[in-house]
Amino acid sequence: xxxxxxDRAGENDTTVVELYCDFPARxxxxxxxxxxxxxxxxxxxxxxxxxxxxxxxxxxxxxxGRRLRLPNLLELLKTTIASLSRVFICIDxxxxxxPKLRLDLLRFLRDIxxxxxxxxxxxxxxxxxxxxxxxxxxxxIVVVPIIxxxxxxxxxxxxxxxxxxEPNAMDDDLRADIxxxxxxxxxxx
Amino acid sequence: MRPLSNFTITSALPTESVPDTGDIMACxxxxxxxxxxxINSSDSLNTxxxxxxSGIDDEKQQILEWLSPLExxxxxxxxxxxxxxxVGNWFLETDEFRNWSGASGGDGYVPPVLFCYxxxxxxxxYLR
Numbered sequence: 360x361x362x363x364x365x366d367r368a369g370e371n372d373t374t375v376v377e378l379y380c381d382f383p384a385r386x387x388x389x390x391x392x393x394x395x396x397x398x399x400x401x402x403x404x405x406x407x408x409x410x411x412x413x414x415x416x417x418x419x420x421x422x423x424g425r426r427l428r429l430p431n432l433l434e435l436l437k438t439t440i441a442s443l444s445r446v447f448i449c450i451d452x453x454x455x456x457x458p459k460l461r462l463d464l465l466r467f468l469r470d471i472x473x474x475x476x477x478x479x480x481x482x483x484x485x486x487x488x489x490x491x492x493x494x495x496x497x498x499x500i501v502v503v504p505i506i507x508x509x510x511x512x513x514x515x516x517x518x519x520x521x522x523x524x525e526p527n528a529m530d531d532d533l534r535a536d537i538x539x540x541x542x543x544x545x546x547x548x
Numbered sequence: 549m550r551p552l553s554n555f556t557i558t559s560a561l562p563t564e565s566v567p568d569t570g571d572i573m574a575c576x577x578x579x580x581x582x583x584x585x586x587i588n589s590s591d592s593l594n595t596x597x598x599x600x601x602s603g604i605d606d607e608k609q610q611i612l613e614w615l616s617p618l619e620x621x622x623x624x625x626x627x628x629x630x631x632x633x634x635v636g637n638w639f640l641e642t643d644e645f646r647n648w649s650g651a652s653g654g655d656g657y658v659p660p661v662l663f664c665y666x667x668x669x670x671x672x673x674y675l676r
Contacts, residue, residue: 360639377620377621391616392617392618395616396618396619402615403608416611419611424614427615447649476660479650480661481662482662482663482664485667489665492661492663499660500662501648501659501661503662504664505664505665505666508638
């Protein structure tokens with residue numbers, strides 16, 4: 360999906376950025392680091408006008424190399440996004456983020472999207488965070504369930520079986536059985 | 549200062565129409581000085597452009613590192629390497645995705661947030 364947006368980005372003057380929430384990396388995935396990573400990608404990929412560039416340089420000099428404080432970071436993020444034509448922010452596995460990070464991201468990104476209507480936010484995660492997301496973004500949300508398709512499961516299995524490190528333990532019958540039973544079982548859930 | 553060699557001039561001009569470089573120099577010595585000056589000034593101009601560009605790149609790099617220690621694009625590269633192309637294409641064709649991403653071209657209100665949910669391992673990360 361991100362690549363699809365990237366492919367279209369060249370045609371539409373669009374900037375696409377992504378974040379991956381990862382439970383084992385939760386200690387470094389703080390709110391400033393995550394929002395900073397959004398800004399970092401925007402600066403790196405977008406056509407940043409001179410006034411945003413100057414604001415970034417001034418902020419860096421002002422902080423003497425120390426990290427930005429959250430209010431300044433948010434301000435720079437808003438300025439940068441407002442200067443771009445269209446921004447897609449994609450956050451994967453939001454359910455793996457700590458609750459505070461989830462709430463912060465939802466709240467701050469909602470505010471940014473309200474200020475810059477050309478911002479789109481893509482979120483993915485398990486369904487237990489659905490009500491939290493609905494509350495967090497308050498309005499303007501569409502939800503899509505991701506259900507594995509039979510073709511997708513088969514393609515995935517083929518790929519995994521082809522990369523088997525012990526091919527001698529496999530024969531055509533066993534392979535066919537694995538394919539059949541796995542597809543049947545996953546279809547029941 | 550790079551000397552203007554005969555080779556430089558002969559290689560830049562078609563030999564059938566210009567018989568000899570020495571003739572150009574002899575016919576119009578002033579022009580040959582102009583060409584020499586132009587080439588020399590181009591050299592120094594190019595050097596300056598390179599210096600300016602690398603200066604901006606250094607500064608940009610420092611700003612990028614300062615903004616966050618995280619490198620999400622590296623994770624994206626590993627996801628892309630593991631992904632199967634055909635899996636998840638159906639999602640790109642849904643009305644929800646097309647509206648949200650602006651692919652359907654409508655002028656009406658578009659909800660800014662799209663949430664895809666599913667159990668672990670269903671392929672949310674690997675949607676093409």
